[in-house]
Amino acid sequence: MILIDQHSKAIMEECKRQARIAGLSFSQETLEYIVTNKDMIELSPKVMIPTLYDYWVNDVEVLKGKGKYLVYPSNPYETVINTRPAISFYNDNNPDWLNVMIYYHVLGHIDFFQNNALFENTWNDDFVGQALSDKRLIENLRIKYGRWTDYVVEFARAIDNLSGYFQQLSVNNYPEEKELSSKLDYYFQFFLQEELKVPEHIIFNEISRYNNLFEKDPHVAEALFFTSIKEKHANFLSLYEKYLSKKQSKPQAKKDVIEFILDHSLFLKQENNQWMKSIISIVRSTSLYFNPQIRTKIINEGWASYWHDKLFRSDDRMKTHEVAFAKINAGVTSISRVGLNPYAIGLRLIEYVEDLANKGKMTWGYQKLLNIAQKEDFNIGLNKGQESIFALRKYFSDFTLINTFVDQDFVDRHDLFVTGKRYNPQRQTIEYYVKSRKAVDYKKMLLDSLYHPPVTEVNESKTNEKELYLNHLFEGKQLVKEFIPDVMVALEFLWGGEVKLETTEIIAPQKQGGELTYKSVIYSIKDRKVSKSDKA
């Protein structure tokens, strides 16, 4: 791995200047490396982080690669890694003009990493340095504890996708000033619902009574609101004070499964098992580090593609390379005839939002229109396009981008459809067919393709020192059954006692045209024996 030469660095610096003029913002220092094939072998199983801890599964990946013509790496990685300073990797033999285009793309990524809210918890990280110290720590433990080090890594990795990324992110900018006062909060959340157990319409009445008071005079609304309540319910104040004494003062991130185990596992608390905690924490924080990246694949690639296209086309250095650029750019950003290209979908969505904002279509005036012709011609020249896409870059993730902006106009504009794949028993073929052109189906298909680990939480009321009780919140998809026992083994090891997992199974219909049925089941593990029973 060697740094790029001065000539190429000068090209990069000029690209940075142009990108800044266009409005991108990123830290001044960046590192660019030329990587050889050998570097790539070591990097790709490690998600391009040169200093990531060693683990035998990576070795299998490399061995697997030996025999394979095409290996699909199991983790997404970028040419750019999100660390301080940002590091990017290049092929040795790119011509200058191509490097200009790639540098713009890379700067798009760096700008995204350093401004998008999902990355907030990585903004101050020198991750490469952090990973190096983690790697050294694990290496030292391996010398001392041998293969048990790898078991702990393995078992921690078995649950590393259950890390509470969003919980942790949400406390950063928690809008406390938007919160109701704790008194109101108690009244609506707990007093009405849990103490009085009033029907819903009464709660709604109360809410509107408060809102009316608030509209008249925000300053005295609360005082007025509670005067009548104190008359009606004499015990309200005493109950409220009781509630206050129990309540924690600051909002805190809910503990994820790994944290819960770290805090409460009696096994890990034992003197001679303390070292395991460091490994588990490393695995968890590494997983958290990759979370924003995997949750912004489409928007990040769309953003970088948008800027390499825009900046390179207005760059003098493109001259005489127009055709070659067009070819490469088309290869990167053309919508797949069948399949999903995140670069293409991301770019189209960003351009779509820019267009909507330029024409003022994100206004009530447009949205209330019903006439198709009027809708098509609508343009009030608002020119908020750039502003809007910079807002996308700051606040949006793949999920919010798709969920907000994939509508019928977008789907129709690019002739998009959902491709279905089905087995034709008569012809004994697999057919690809146009399954739907409806935006709602297209959106669902896109959302289904996004990274979304099963939400699994500790059920604290059913958990005690001996037994850990987990709830998988069913979101319409069951867990992959084949993996459940192995994960249970990992959980039992780390917890040091029995573990139960409550989840839902889907039962396929017995005959054609039948319906799916659902069943709650509980997996238990004791002494490494996994059993399954129906939930009573």
Next chain:
Amino acid sequence: MKQKFSEAIQELLYLGLTYDEAKLVLENNQYEVIFNEHQLNKNIYLNDDFDMLQDRSVQSRLSPTSLKTLEDLIEQDNQRVKDGFPRRIRIGKLVKPTKDNKGQVIIVPTTTEPKFYHDNRITEDPNDLGETGGTGDEQEGDILGEQQAQPQQGEGEGQGAGEGGGEGHDISQEAFDLGKVLTEQFQLPNLKDKGQKRSLVKYTYDLTDIKKGFGQLLDKKATMKELIKKNIMLGNIGEYFNAEDLIIAPSDHVFRIMSKEQEFESQALVFFIRDYSGSMQGGPTEAISSQHLLIYSWLMYQYQNRVETKFILHDTDAKEVEDFYVYYQSNIAGGTKVAPAFELVDKIINEEQLEKDYNIYIFYGTDGDDWESDGKKTIEMLKHLVGKVNRIGVTVAKNSWSSSKKTTVETYLDKSELLNTHSDVIKIDAFKADGVTQDRIVEGIKKLVS
């Protein structure tokens, strides 16, 4: 007109486009294309800047170097069992389609990290195989393309068939390694020494050795090369030269001399026989092919690569096919008669006089169906064969619909008493084909070869 993707690519390459250009043309909707399956299965997280912008092919990321060798990993896996944890290393195989549409089987170690994942496989319609994006002007319901339904390829996660050329791997190159792994990892038995048939070293005499200056046969071409090489060094050969000016020394004459060559003869001959009738479609075919591939690999290791194979497919008729790939891929909608397959084996053994030179193994895979329900001819043939061969291993991979009671083949084998009278030669293993695991398949091999 519909064309296969690979054919369309070929055509465009012929027209002088590069592979990437051809792909671009095809993806931009200028051809009706039957799409390659793996295109559909690629998920969005597999597109990355290296592939998309710098066009660095994935292949170049690979290298023979790695931190742990396969042996290390297997040893680690054995240690896992001792520590009371499940094995992690599995053996996967890939079928790589190639230009001649035959494909090659590649064997790789694989592992999957168990985690809680969402399962998308369960749908109301069993024929529904998932969805992805697309673009074009077809109407809802229009068929975009189709591909031949093949037996499921690969085991474990993260595998798929690739496309394109590249240095191929013949199955036999990989099979030796796999056999070693199988023997070590799954504790498959080592073969007993079969006495005289074991040492089959053959010497042949041929004019293969090369000697300068003297010998039995002058190699004119090699001599000419030597001559030119020397004269270039002497400066006698420039842009123009006269052959008469060239200098030749006696030592420049290159001769061939007679030499003794040691050859190892194949010691084992394996017949793989498979029912490829309609009822075998899907699960049974996959299970049988997997098992036969593993058996083949194990024998390759046991006989240090000196294994010859013959592949036979049958429906109501039997035929010999040339290689494992055809054996693995073929399907037909015909009926089922078992006897012709064994008759063909006997015919081959007799015609080629194989009995005296080889340890002969027969492995037969079926779903248990036979139109001759008494199996009279089959039993007769088997009785005849047991005297000639070392082992007949019968695998019955039952279809999901077949009831738990015994299949036709199992029934008549039981009745014939062959399994008792010749228990040292004939072995049988039966299991349900659907959802059969690699461990179960290997378990079956143990039964068949022990």
